[in-house]
Amino acid sequence: EVQLVESGGNLVQPGGSLRLSCAASGFTFSSFWMSWVRQAPGRGLEWVAKMNQDGSHITYVDSVEGRFTISRDNAKNSVYLQMNSLRAEDTAVYYCGVAIGDYFSSWGQGTLVTVSS
Amino acid sequence: EVVLTQSPATLSLSPGERATLSCRASQSLSGYLAWYQHKPGQGPRLLVFGVSNRATGIPARFSGSGSETDFTLTITSLEPEDFAVYYCHQRFNWPWTFGQGTKVEIK
Numbered sequence: 047e048v049q050l051v052e053s054g055g056n057l058v059q060p061g062g063s064l065r066l067s068c069a070a071s072g073f074t075f076s077s078f079w080m081s082w083v084r085q086a087p088g089r090g091l092e093w094v095a096k097m098n099q100d101g102s103h104i105t106y107v108d109s110v111e112g113r114f115t116i117s118r119d120n121a122k123n124s125v126y127l128q129m130n131s132l133r134a135e136d137t138a139v140y141y142c143g144v145a146i147g148d149y150f151s152s153w154g155q156g157t158l159v160t161v162s163s
Numbered sequence: 164e165v166v167l168t169q170s171p172a173t174l175s176l177s178p179g180e181r182a183t184l185s186c187r188a189s190q191s192l193s194g195y196l197a198w199y200q201h202k203p204g205q206g207p208r209l210l211v212f213g214v215s216n217r218a219t220g221i222p223a224r225f226s227g228s229g230s231e232t233d234f235t236l237t238i239t240s241l242e243p244e245d246f247a248v249y250y251c252h253q254r255f256n257w258p259w260t261f262g263q264g265t266k267v268e269i270k
Contacts, residue, residue, distance in 0.1 A: 090261055091264075108258070141206045148212065149213075151219070155205055
């Protein structure tokens with residue numbers, strides 16, 4: 047069974063940094079694209095970043111470009127999201143997902159990031 | 164950026180009724196359209212991909228249809244566990260986007 051477990055969410059001040067982690071199990075992690083999406087309070091879903099199996103193809107939504115970095119460690123079956131220069135509008139539940147097929151078909155339960163002074 | 168507009172925003176129905184959810188895209192998506200179900204405290208659940216293909220383990224009461232810019236998700240007979248928010252999603256162009264969601268609530 048595919049399992050994705052996010053961690054690292056917390057309360058952080060504007061301008062601060064946070065690193066989210068996502069531990070994967072139940073599939074061959076190194077074979078699939080991974081991604082992060084988020085949902086701000088009372089809002090819909092927003093795609094944040096995605097990366098391919100070896101990290102050679104990475105894309106970000108414009109609002110996080112230059113501030114967030116997605117990475118993965120295939121030996122640890124984990125994907126990460128380093129978030130710097132955090133803003134109030136980054137407050138959201140962050141979900142990691144895996145694309146088994148052409149679409150992202152499995153997601154974790156999310157971790158809450160709150161940016162506030 | 165491709166904008167997806169979902170309607171209605173809220174659908175109030177009873178168990179056993181039929182639900183019809185719409186999604187309109189700002190440009191043709193060449194079939195790169197999916198539907199997700201999202202419940203509080205859970206990650207999104209892929210229901211349909213490529214407009215009309217049910218994902219693994221999704222019951223037959225869920226079906227997707229449409230083409231070009233107009234798409235529909237139909238739930239033929241609502242079960243209690245189907246009350247949730249539904250999002251359409253396009254992966255034709257980056258940034259990939261979601262619609263704003265349709266909440267299916269119990270009447």
